[in-house]
Amino acid sequence: MARYYMPKRGAGYCNKVYTWLKSGKRFRPAFPRAVEFQTLSTCNARCVFCPHALSPEQIPHGRMEDGLIHKIVDECSRHFVGRISPYLTNEPLMDKRMPDILRFIRNSAPFFTKTKINTNAALLTEEMSRKLLDSGLSQVWFSVNGYSPETYKASMNLDFTTSMRNIDFFLTLKKRLNKRRPGVRVVTLRTQLIAHELEGAARYWAERGVDFRVHHMDNRAGDGVSQIAYGDAPFKRDCDLFLKQAYIVENGDMILCCHDWRQTVVLGNVAETSIRTVWNSPVFLDHIYEYLAGNFERMDICRNCR
Numbered sequence: 664m665a666r667y668y669m670p671k672r673g674a675g676y677c678n679k680v681y682t683w684l685k686s687g688k689r690f691r692p693a694f695p696r697a698v699e700f701q702t703l704s705t706c707n708a709r710c711v712f713c714p715h716a717l718s719p720e721q722i723p724h725g726r727m728e729d730g731l732i733h734k735i736v737d738e739c740s741r742h743f744v745g746r747i748s749p750y751l752t753n754e755p756l757m758d759k760r761m762p763d764i765l766r767f768i769r770n771s772a773p774f775f776t777k778t779k780i781n782t783n784a785a786l787l788t789e790e791m792s793r794k795l796l797d798s799g800l801s802q803v804w805f806s807v808n809g810y811s812p813e814t815y816k817a818s819m820n821l822d823f824t825t826s827m828r829n830i831d832f833f834l835t836l837k838k839r840l841n842k843r844r845p846g847v848r849v850v851t852l853r854t855q856l857i858a859h860e861l862e863g864a865a866r867y868w869a870e871r872g873v874d875f876r877v878h879h880m881d882n883r884a885g886d887g888v889s890q891i892a893y894g895d896a897p898f899k900r901d902c903d904l905f906l907k908q909a910y911i912v913e914n915g916d917m918i919l920c921c922h923d924w925r926q927t928v929v930l931g932n933v934a935e936t937s938i939r940t941v942w943n944s945p946v947f948l949d950h951i952y953e954y955l956a957g958n959f960e961r962m963d964i965c966r967n968c969r
Contacts (some may be wrong), residue, residue, distance in 0.1 A: 664696065664697065664745070664746075664907060664908075665688075665689050665907075666687070666688045666689070666903055667688055667689050667690065667691055667903045667906035667907045668682065668683075668686060668688040668689070668690060668691070668716055668903070668906070669690075669691050669906055669951050669952070669955060670682065670690050670691065674690075675711065682715065686703050687720055688903075691906040691907070691951075692743075692907070693939070693942075693943060694742040694743070694744070694938070694939055694942060695744065695907060695908055695909035695938070695942055696743075696744065696745050696746075696907045696908065697744065697745055697746040697747070697748070697749040697907060697908040697909070698735065698739050698744055698746075698747050698748070698756050698908070698909045698911070698938065699747075699749075699750065699751050699908065699909070699910050699911070699921065700727065700732070700747075700748075700751065700910075700911040700912075701727065701749075701750060701751035701752065701753055701911070701912050701913055702726070702732060702749050702750070702753075702755070702758045702760065702761070702764060703725075703726050703727070703728040703753055703754050703755075703757050703758040703913070704717055704722065704723065704724045704725055704726075704752075704912070704913055705724065705734055705753060705754070705757050705758055706752075706753050706754040706757065707754050707757060707783070707785055707786060707821070708754060708783050708785065708819045708820060708821050708951075709819070709820035710818060710819045710820070711817070711818055711819075711854075711856070712761070712852065712854065712880055713752075714752070714924045714937075714955055715887065720859075721925055722752075722924060722925070723912070723913075723925070723926050724913075725912070725913035725914055726758075726913055727913045727915075727918045729760075731915055731933075731934050732749070732764060732767075733767070734775055734933070734934070735911065735933065735938065736767060736768050736771050736772065737771065738937055738939070739776070739938070740771045740772045740776070742939070742967075743775075744772070744776050745775070745776065745777065746776065746777045746779055746801075747768050747772060747776060747777075747778055748779045748780060748781075748783060749761065749764050749765065749768070749778075749780065750780050751910060751911075751912065751921060752921070752924045754782060754783060754785075754786070755781070755782055756780075756782050756786040756787060757786065757789060761795075762791070762794035762795055762797070762798045763798075763877075765778055765780075765795070765798035765799060765800045766797075766798045766799055767897065768799075769798065769799030769800075770799070771792050773822070773920055777801035777802060778799070778800050778801045778802070779800075779801060779802040779803070779804065780800065780803055780804070781803075781804040781805075781850070782803065782804070782805060782806065782829050782963060783805070783806045783807075783819060783821060783826060784805050784806075784807075784826045784828050784829045784833075785822070785825060785829070786820045786829075787826075787829035787830065787832075787833055788829070789836075791855075792832055792833045792836055793831070793836065795833075795845070796833075796836065796837060796840060796842050796845075799844070800844065800845040801844055801845055801846065802844075802845050802846040802848070803845045803846075803848075804848045804849070804850050805830055805847070805848070805849045805850070805930070806832075806851075806852075807820075807826070807827075807849050807850070807864075808851055808852055808854070808856075808857060809823065809857050809860070810857065810860040810864045810867070811860065812822065812824065812864060814856055814860060817856055818854070818856050818857060830849075832844075833847075833870065834847065834873070845872070846962070847873055847874065848873070848874040848875070848876060849868050849874070849875045850876050850877075850878055851864060851875070851876070851877050851878070852877075852879075852880045853877050853878065853879055853880060854880060861877055864912055865877075879933070881899075881922070881968070882968055886924055896908060897969065898967070898968065899965075899968045899969060902919065902920075902954075902965070902968070904920060905919055905947075905950075905951060905954075906951070907922065908921075909938060909941075909942060910923075910940075912926055914932070915932045915933045915934030915935065916929045916930075916931075916932050916933075917929070917930045917931055917932070917933055917938070917941045917942075917947075919950060919962065919964070920965075921966060922964060922968065923964050927963065928950065928961065928962055928964060929965055930944065930946050930947045930950065931944055931946060931947070935957065950962060
């Protein structure tokens with residue numbers, strides 16, 4: 664996704680376009696370019712770098728009502744949204760409604776709007792694979808953090824054989840059914856636990872013809888995973904996520920950032936109003952300008968984010 668910048672207060676349209684052309688960064692749109700909403704807050708994994716393992720008692724839990732799901736998708740469908748992702752910090756396949764939700768998005772949204780989920784594949788049964796392939800899902804990312812039973816268990820607390828067998832069946836079925844979608848990517852976080860396995864992993868996925876990416880791990884907005892991180896990263900002081908993406912949790916609250924797993928910065932509730940209203944609210948805009956000014960008094964999650 665393109666980089667974005669926040670125009671100065673009161674900037675006119677011509678000024679915004681001029682800055683866009685000069686900097687190469689687009690100005691913050693009146694509606695988010697991507698919307699992620701969490702339909703169910705639970706996860707079956709206990710990854711060593713994730714709050715679901717580190718601080719599960721601090722994670723707010725809930726289940727999004729069908730009516731709110733439809734409300735979010737309907738509003739997104741009336742705007743130029745590039746991607747809708749019905750997951751956030753959870754495992755999307757924990758929600759048995761997921762294939763139906765994806766199908767509803769595909770049938771409601773314009774042709775250019777993509778759907779994407781990220782899953783650990785432990786629940787990707789043969790039945791679920793068939794349903795996902797039939798749902799119109801645009802892209803699926805498989806999170807694989809470990810390439811032996813031992814490192815996989817240590818990293819994710821899941822069964823390596825089950826997850827890899829599920830991914831293999833999904834790839835085989837997709838090919839057999841001659842399905843163009845969804846696009847498949849395997850994503851691995853570089854940690855000290857599995858750094859020695861990454862070269863072999865790249866060869867394995869290349870032989871399968873699967874797009875493979877290694878991502879550097881962040882520190883979950885300063886919430887302490889440095890003990891397994893691969894090296895130190897600089898503070899994030901040019902973040903533009905809140906300039907292009909909206910994050911909505913189960914009760915309809917829009918939060919500032921996908922890393923705010925405690926839901927500490929709530930900007931408004933889309934069940935009570937609308938995505939557009941919250942996105943353009945004085946509360947949200949003030950938070951953005953405070954961030955740009957280096958004032959993290961109301962955004963402690965940004966203070967130590969790397």
